[in-house]
Amino acid sequence: MFDLTLAGARAALRRREFxxxxxxxxxxxxxxxxxxxxxxxxxxxxxxxxxHADAADAALARGEAGNLTGIPLAIKDLFCTAxxxxxxxxxxxxxxxPPYESTVTAxxxxxxxxxxxxxxxxxxxxxxxNMTSAFGPxxxxxxxxGSNVPxxxxxxSGGSAAAVAAxxxxxxxxxxxxxxxxxxxxxxxxxxxxxxxxxxxxxxIVAFAxxxxxxxxxxxxxEDCAIMLGSMAGHDxxxxxxxxxxxxxxxxxxxxxxxxxxxxxxREYRSDDMPPEIEALWQQGLAWLREAGAQTVDVSLPHTKxxxxxxxxxxPAEASSNLARYDGVRFGARTEGADLTEMYENTRAAGFGxxxxxxxxxxxxxxxxxxxxxxxxxxxxIRALIxxxxxxxxxxxxxxxxxxxxxAAFAQGERMDDPVKMxxxxxxxxxxxxxxxxxxxxxxxLDPDGLPLGLQVLGKPFDEETVFAVGAALERAAGVxxxxxxxxGGPGR
Amino acid sequence: MSLDPATVRRIAKLARIRVEEDQLSxxxxxxxxxxxxxxxxNEVDVEGVEPLTGxxxxxxxxxxxxxxxxxxxxxxxxxxxxxxxxxxAVPKVVE
Numbered sequence: 001m002f003d004l005t006l007a008g009a010r011a012a013l014r015r016r017e018f019x020x021x022x023x024x025x026x027x028x029x030x031x032x033x034x035x036x037x038x039x040x041x042x043x044x045x046x047x048x049x050x051x052h053a054d055a056a057d058a059a060l061a062r063g064e065a066g067n068l069t070g071i072p073l074a075i076k077d078l079f080c081t082a083x084x085x086x087x088x089x090x091x092x093x094x095x096x097x098p099p100y101e102s103t104v105t106a107x108x109x110x111x112x113x114x115x116x117x118x119x120x121x122x123x124x125x126x127x128x129x130n131m132t133s134a135f136g137p138x139x140x141x142x143x144x145x146g147s148n149v150p151x152x153x154x155x156x157s158g159g160s161a162a163a164v165a166a167x168x169x170x171x172x173x174x175x176x177x178x179x180x181x182x183x184x185x186x187x188x189x190x191x192x193x194x195x196x197x198x199x200x201x202x203x204x205i206v207a208f209a210x211x212x213x214x215x216x217x218x219x220x221x222x223e224d225c226a227i228m229l230g231s232m233a234g235h236d237x238x239x240x241x242x243x244x245x246x247x248x249x250x251x252x253x254x255x256x257x258x259x260x261x262x263x264x265x266x267r268e269y270r271s272d273d274m275p276p277e278i279e280a281l282w283q284q285g286l287a288w289l290r291e292a293g294a295q296t297v298d299v300s301l302p303h304t305k306x307x308x309x310x311x312x313x314x315x316p317a318e319a320s321s322n323l324a325r326y327d328g329v330r331f332g333a334r335t336e337g338a339d340l341t342e343m344y345e346n347t348r349a350a351g352f353g354x355x356x357x358x359x360x361x362x363x364x365x366x367x368x369x370x371x372x373x374x375x376x377x378x379x380x381x382i383r384a385l386i387x388x389x390x391x392x393x394x395x396x397x398x399x400x401x402x403x404x405x406x407x408a409a410f411a412q413g414e415r416m417d418d419p420v421k422m423x424x425x426x427x428x429x430x431x432x433x434x435x436x437x438x439x440x441x442x443x444x445x446l447d448p449d450g451l452p453l454g455l456q457v458l459g460k461p462f463d464e465e466t467v468f469a470v471g472a473a474l475e476r477a478a479g480v481x482x483x484x485x486x487x488x489g490g491p492g493r
Numbered sequence: 494m495s496l497d498p499a500t501v502r503r504i505a506k507l508a509r510i511r512v513e514e515d516q517l518s519x520x521x522x523x524x525x526x527x528x529x530x531x532x533x534x535n536e537v538d539v540e541g542v543e544p545l546t547g548x549x550x551x552x553x554x555x556x557x558x559x560x561x562x563x564x565x566x567x568x569x570x571x572x573x574x575x576x577x578x579x580x581x582a583v584p585k586v587v588e
Contacts, residue, residue: 100568197549198549211546212548237556241549241553243551312527313534329581331573334575337584339585343583343584346511349511349512361508364508365500380544380545381545383544384545385537419527420530433548
């Protein structure tokens with residue numbers, strides 16, 4: 001059952017080859033066996049999962065199967081789930097049990113999904129390695145050939161990506177503020193899409209940077225992501241930035257092919273220090289698309305190089321504002337003090353980890369009197385230039401293809417000495433958040449150590465269908481068959 | 494622009510995060526490292542460019558100004574670290 005895709009499991013459930021309860025029980029067993037090694041889940045909810053599974057079996061028996069009826073999923077612990085602890089990977093939210101359900105998870109439940117539990121993440125989704133979680137690092141199920149050095153799964157959706165790669169769930173929810181879906185998908189050899197800003201409701205997702213945050217799925221195939229996104233997306237009056245548009249049939253778009261499409265290759269994504277295997281994979285990906293009937297053209301996105309630095313003004317500024325709510329009064333952990341101000345200061349000192357503290361302080365500084373224009377306003381103007389680059393390029397091409405990340409997965413503890421070095425992981429993914437456009441990472445090959453590498457497909461706003469078509473074509477051509485060392489149903493444990 | 498220890502202390506105060514004196518110099522170095530890297534943005538010509546404030550290329554919708562939720566005091570207070578009756582409780586503010 002562990003080698004089934006989400007689409008395959010869905011078909012088998014509908015044919016009644018096994019029940020949702022049987023499928024869920026098998027996945028819960030795998031989580032119990034492998035989670036001590038991977039730390040991909042912060043909270044496992046076996047009783048709730050079996051309740052969902054029994055409801056799914058009843059629906060299947062009535063012939064009322066929804067889009068995801070009986071499919072075991074993992075939920076990033078940034079989505080509020082009614083009655084189930086939601087930590088955001090932070091000490092400050094460790095006692096928090098939401099009384100309500102996020103819109104995205106409510107959509108998944110509406111369509112019959114089974115929730116196995118809540119997955120680990122960088123604290124408040126701030127990180128590229130899952131090393132900043134208050135609940136400990138996640139281990140990537142992949143290892144370098146002939147080595148057992150534990151690698152990071154990427155971040156911030158590291159627990160979701162590791163769980164899916166290790167076959168502990170058929171898919172998982174994730175969020176992406178600067179690359180937090182696509183970079184871990186690339187590091188763990190799975191697919192993941194950040195849809196257009198506004199495609200999924202942000203209501204009930206613990207906020208990091210509200211103008212950049214967007215939910216999306218990770219799964220083992222592009223089609224599985226398309227199926228999940230079909231349920232997650234949709235208009236929500238409770239999020240004023242939620243797009244009031246119909247949700248297309250994303251899964252159908254995976255079968256479109258790329259004949260006649262114009263694929264842009266942004267020259268600014270090429271650099272002298274790019275590892276040769278990533279450059280080679282990129283060229284290979286473009287060759288595959290040409291063989292499938294697409295045309296590739298060189299394009300220019302001149303402000304690409306400023307994307308990351310712009311992000312590190314905009315995102316911390318919004319975070320410092322969003323995280324002001326953690327004051328030890330209404331929810332979360334409190335650390336007492338002699339007076340109210342001291343209580344605030346003690347609560348936030350004890351509740352936030354080092355990376356969150358750094359970003360809140362940077363954000364506070366760039367928004368403070370006298371510095372707002374020099375930093376924040378300037379960053380918003382450069383953000384407009386980044387969007388303009390994409391708008392101009394998309395007048396002549398249908399999609400862009402780039403590498404997802406500048407490297408394969410690295411070892412736990414690496415790149416921890418200098419925050420900026422860690423930030424550079426997101427150099428290729430951040431521009432899509434700055435401009436709001438959709439971006440998909442698809443597993444396309446392996447590096448010389450046998451670690452997965454992803455290619456990124458970027459598309460026009462609300463044209464996820466073309467992104468899925470190109471991603472599925474790359475996936476078919478790449479035909480990656482390698483599987484991670486640590487996985488359910490694999491040798492050992 | 495480089496932050497001195499007094500500025501780091503002031504920012505921490507504004508952000509309501511207690512920073513111990515012995516953490517100050519490391520924090521100062523980290524923040525200056527990030528701000529130094531951000532300086533590259535000064536080379537971009539932004540003359541006449543309108544700032545982009547949001548992620549969505551659309552006007553925000555307004556909803557009807559009506560009460561559509563409420564009457565759930567227990568749910569609202571369920572996660573409060575401290576409460577007194579139907580209120581959140583905080584350390585004494587007024588003597």
